[in-house]
Amino acid sequence: xxxxxxxxxxxxxxxxxxxxxxxxxxxxxxxxxxxxxxxxxxxxxxxxxxxxxxxxxxxxxxxxxxxxxxxxxxxxxxxxxxxxxxxxxxxxxxxxxxxxxxxxxxxxxxxxxxxxxxxxxxxxxxxxxxxxxxxxxxxxxxxxxxxxxxxxxxxxxxxxxxxxxxxxxxxxxxxxxxxxxxxxxxxxxxxxxx
Numbered sequence: 001x002x003x004x005x006x007x008x009x010x011x012x013x014x015x016x017x018x019x020x021x022x023x024x025x026x027x028x029x030x031x032x033x034x035x036x037x038x039x040x041x042x043x044x045x046x047x048x049x050x051x052x053x054x055x056x057x058x059x060x061x062x063x064x065x066x067x068x069x070x071x072x073x074x075x076x077x078x079x080x081x082x083x084x085x086x087x088x089x090x091x092x093x094x095x096x097x098x099x100x101x102x103x104x105x106x107x108x109x110x111x112x113x114x115x116x117x118x119x120x121x122x123x124x125x126x127x128x129x130x131x132x133x134x135x136x137x138x139x140x141x142x143x144x145x146x147x148x149x150x151x152x153x154x155x156x157x158x159x160x161x162x163x164x165x166x167x168x169x170x171x172x173x174x175x176x177x178x179x180x181x182x183x184x185x186x187x188x189x190x191x192x193x194x
Contacts, residue, residue, distance in 0.1 A: 001025040004067040007091065009055060009084070010074025014040030014048070020070070021047040028066075030059075055084040064093045073185070076103045076137045079118065085152035092192045098154055104161065104186040108139035116141050145188065154190035161186055 002024030008017040011029035013036055021027045027048035031037050037052045044050060053059060055071075056078060069088045075081045088098050105115065112119040119139045124132035149156055161183045164176035 005065060006068045006070065007061070007066045008048075009069055009071040009088070011040050011050070012036050014043040014050065016070060016072055017044055017048045017050075025068075028061075055087070056080075057083075059087045059091060061091045063090055065091045067093055067096045069098045071099070072101045073103075075100055076140065079120070079138050081140075082148050082152055085148060085154065089153035089192055094192060094194050096192050097157075098188075098190045098192070100188045100190075102145075102186055102188070103137065103139070104183045105139060105141050105145075106182060107184045112139045115139075116143070118144060145186075149188065149190050150193075153193050155193040156188060156190050158189035159186065160189070 001020055004025045006020050006025040006027050008014075008020060008027060008029040011017050011031045012033075014029055017027050017029035017040060021044065027044075028051065029040050029044065029048050030051045030053040031040065032052065032054045034052055037050055040048075041050045051060065055074070069092060071084075071088075075084060078084060085098075092098065108119075108121050109115060111121045111123075117139075118141075121137055121139050123135050125135050126132045146156060162185055164179045168176040168179070
């Protein structure tokens with residue numbers, strides 16, 4: 001990371017941006033939520049530049065500004081993620097890297113009528129207050145993910161389906177075993193294709 005210009009796109013409270021800055025990256029973090037931007041600014045101080053920006057809109061950066069764009073568990077909140085992917089391609093330097101983590105299509109398989117469609121999934125997440133929090137995100141099949149990356153100017157270099165670690169086994173062996181057989185997340189590593 002040392003010496004790289006890195007964008008944390010969808011930074012939430014800034015956990016990844018803090019790690020990037022700690023490892024020597026010149027880090028810019030952005031999020032659409034004013035509350036998350038405030039938390040990230042409080043966490044990062046002068047270690048990173050933090051901005052409020054919507055990934056569905058043109059990003060406030062010059063062409064070829066970054067060596068790496070990281071977007072962790074963010075893009076599945078966009079029904080159409082192609083505008084964001086195209087913006088990432090625009091702001092990345094030639095042959096530089098995009099790393100995305102997103103929901104695995106297997107996670108949302110039972111929540112949609114058709115695996116092959118981009119479809120909204122609505123859930124209520126408990127544990128964040130007195131009432132469950134309504135959450136809306138999108139199921140996207142593998143084929144669509146890869147086609148959208150290619151159409152946006154990226155070449156896939158790696159696809160990872162993370163497995164639970166030994167620590168996960170120690171904490172909750174039943175959950176770890178379920179996650180081994182029903183993956184929830186996916187990591188796509190791509191390069192700007194020029």
